[in-house]
Amino acid sequence: MNKILILLTLAIIAAIIFLVPPIKGLGDLAKIIFFHVPTAWVSVIAFFASAFFAAKFLRTRDFSFDVLSARAASLGFVFVLLSTISGAIFSKLTWGAYWNWDPRQTTIFVLILIYGAYLTLRAAVSDEKVRAKVSAVYSLLSVLTVPFLVFILPRMYFSLHPSPVLNSAGRVDMDSTVLIVLIAAVVDATLIFIQLMRRDSS
Amino acid sequence: MTKSFGSRCEQIAAIVRKDFLIGLRRRATFAAMMMFALTAVASLSLSTGGSFVEPKILSAMLWVVIFFAASAGISGTFDDEAQACTLPTLKLYAAAQAILFGKMAGVLLSLIALTTFILPIFLILFDVAVENFFLLTTTLLAGLVGLSAAGTLTAALTTSATVKGGLFPILLFPVTLPIFLPAIALTEAAFTGAAFEASALVVIAAFDAILILASSILYDYL
Numbered sequence: 427m428n429k430i431l432i433l434l435t436l437a438i439i440a441a442i443i444f445l446v447p448p449i450k451g452l453g454d455l456a457k458i459i460f461f462h463v464p465t466a467w468v469s470v471i472a473f474f475a476s477a478f479f480a481a482k483f484l485r486t487r488d489f490s491f492d493v494l495s496a497r498a499a500s501l502g503f504v505f506v507l508l509s510t511i512s513g514a515i516f517s518k519l520t521w522g523a524y525w526n527w528d529p530r531q532t533t534i535f536v537l538i539l540i541y542g543a544y545l546t547l548r549a550a551v552s553d554e555k556v557r558a559k560v561s562a563v564y565s566l567l568s569v570l571t572v573p574f575l576v577f578i579l580p581r582m583y584f585s586l587h588p589s590p591v592l593n594s595a596g597r598v599d600m601d602s603t604v605l606i607v608l609i610a611a612v613v614d615a616t617l618i619f620i621q622l623m624r625r626d627s628s
Numbered sequence: 629m630t631k632s633f634g635s636r637c638e639q640i641a642a643i644v645r646k647d648f649l650i651g652l653r654r655r656a657t658f659a660a661m662m663m664f665a666l667t668a669v670a671s672l673s674l675s676t677g678g679s680f681v682e683p684k685i686l687s688a689m690l691w692v693v694i695f696f697a698a699s700a701g702i703s704g705t706f707d708d709e710a711q712a713c714t715l716p717t718l719k720l721y722a723a724a725q726a727i728l729f730g731k732m733a734g735v736l737l738s739l740i741a742l743t744t745f746i747l748p749i750f751l752i753l754f755d756v757a758v759e760n761f762f763l764l765t766t767t768l769l770a771g772l773v774g775l776s777a778a779g780t781l782t783a784a785l786t787t788s789a790t791v792k793g794g795l796f797p798i799l800l801f802p803v804t805l806p807i808f809l810p811a812i813a814l815t816e817a818a819f820t821g822a823a824f825e826a827s828a829l830v831v832i833a834a835f836d837a838i839l840i841l842a843s844s845i846l847y848d849y850l
Contacts, residue, residue: 484849539802546798550789560785563846567781567803570842574806578831 431621434614441607456519458512463608464615465509469537472502472619476544477569480562492558494623495565496548501622503541505615510534529580530587536575540568639722643730644737650708651738658738661701665746668693673753681754687815690750691771691808696797697742698775702735703796705783728780728847732840735783736776743768759821763814770832771811777839778803784850806835 442460479495482488513534514524525531547564551557651658672689681689709715718727747768751758758764782800789795810828817824 536802536805539798543798543802546795547785547789550786550791550795552790553788556788559850560788563781563849564785564799566846567778567842570838571803571806574831574835578806579809 427621431614431617434610435618438607438611438614442611446604446607447601453519456516458516460608460611462509462512462516464611465505465512466534467612468615468619469502469506469509469534471616472498472505473537473540473572474569475623476502477565480565483558483562484566489554489558492562495562497623499541499544499565501619503538503545505619506534506537506541510538528587532579533575536571540571544568636723636726639726640730640733643718643722643727644734647731647734648737657701657704658741661697661738661742662745664700665693665697665742666749668696669746669750669753676754678755683756683816683819684812686754686756687812687819690747690815691812693746693750694739694743694771695775695801695804695808697746698739698779699797699800701738701742702776702779703783703786703792705731705735705780706787707783710787724848725844728784728844731783732776732780732843735780736772739772739776740769743772756819758818760818760824763824764818766829767811767814767818767832770829770836771807774807774832774836774839775800775804777836777843781843781847784847803839807832 438460442457446457446460448454448457476495476498479491479498483491483495513531517526517528517531518524521528544561544564548557548561551560672693706715709718722730750756779800782796782803785799786792786796810831814824814828814832816822
């Protein structure tokens with residue numbers, strides 16, 4: 427599994443460098459978008475995974491779920507940082523500023539805050555049982571903000587962020603090579619996340 | 629059903645009364661919260677030096693002051709019980725839900741007291757003419773309800789933490805952000821008298837309800 431994953435990742439990197447046409451007017455650095463989208467995707471997936479395992483822990487009181495929930499959060503924290511930095515670079519290229527509190531930037535920043543708060547809480551509680559309970563409850567409490575951040579906030583404020591690949595018109599506005607490489611990169615990042623979740627647990 | 633609901637309400641009222649009496653005897657927490665708010669407003673007003681501050685910034689500052697003063701005041705909601713080891717006894721007397729809602733009501737009352745104290749000072753020091761007082765009151769009240777619901781559960785979470793300083797606001801802020809953003813926009817509209825979006829008020833109210841419900845469900849697992 428590991429070797430296949432490394433090969434797949436290398437192939438995707440090669441495709442991004444050689445196969446994908448340069449983005450008009452933005453230069454080669456704009457290809458960072460192929461890094462930004464998958465990491466952003468994984469940071470959201472990891473957030474839900476952490477909450478899912480937290481709920482499982484509270485129902486079963488099985489500590490292995492607590493371990494999984496914590497690991498998803500730590501991985502998610504790394505991915506969300508990578509995604510934010512790559513997003514800021516892309517933002518500088520396209521909008522001219524690294525940061526301007528676009529709704530999407532607000533959302534991802536809140537995600538950083540939540541991950542950070544969750545990990546700080548875990549570090550602050552020394553008793554293992556209490557730590558598991560308390561962090562699971564916080565994980566589920568923080569998930570409540572997701573509908574607001576995803577659905578309500580972008581309606582309240584104007585956003586410059588490009589719409590998702592599948593936009594409201596139901597039409598794909600993308601070159602097919604670009605789209606295939608992007609989807610492959612997202613799948614690859616998800617597999618890397620799953621692999622990292624599994625490897626530590628064994 | 630009615631009887632159990634009635635006794636539940638009695639328990640909640642008794643817990644609010646108990647916390648209020650203890651709070652009166654040991655005024656430190658309450659005084660600290662008020663003084664924190666006063667210090668924050670004074671430092672903000674001093675540093676702007678009487679120059680004109682935009683209503684947008686003003687409303688944001690008001691909510692920042694309320695948030696951090698509330699954090700200072702309500703983070704220890706469960707700490708006294710934990711230190712004195714009275715929480716198990718309290719749980720013998722009242723149902724867990726009654727304890728949660730009793731504490732929540734107490735927190736809400738102290739936050740209302742905080743706001744009643746700090747709002748006039750804020751308005752005077754920054755020379756704000758409130759155009760829509762009804763909107764301001766409604767927004768503040770709706771915001772405080774959500775703040776106390778999330779704050780009470782967060783206080784229960786941080787009780788067992790070894791590192792206390794700063795942890796509470798870190799945990800509370802992301803959870804209450806869906807309340808703050810519309811609340812700041814509405815407060816600005818109340819200051820300027822501009823037209824406001826009623827949907828923002830609905831968002832706050834809906835999120836209040838979600839937070840109260842979630843606290844109630846999650847508290848049982850602690």
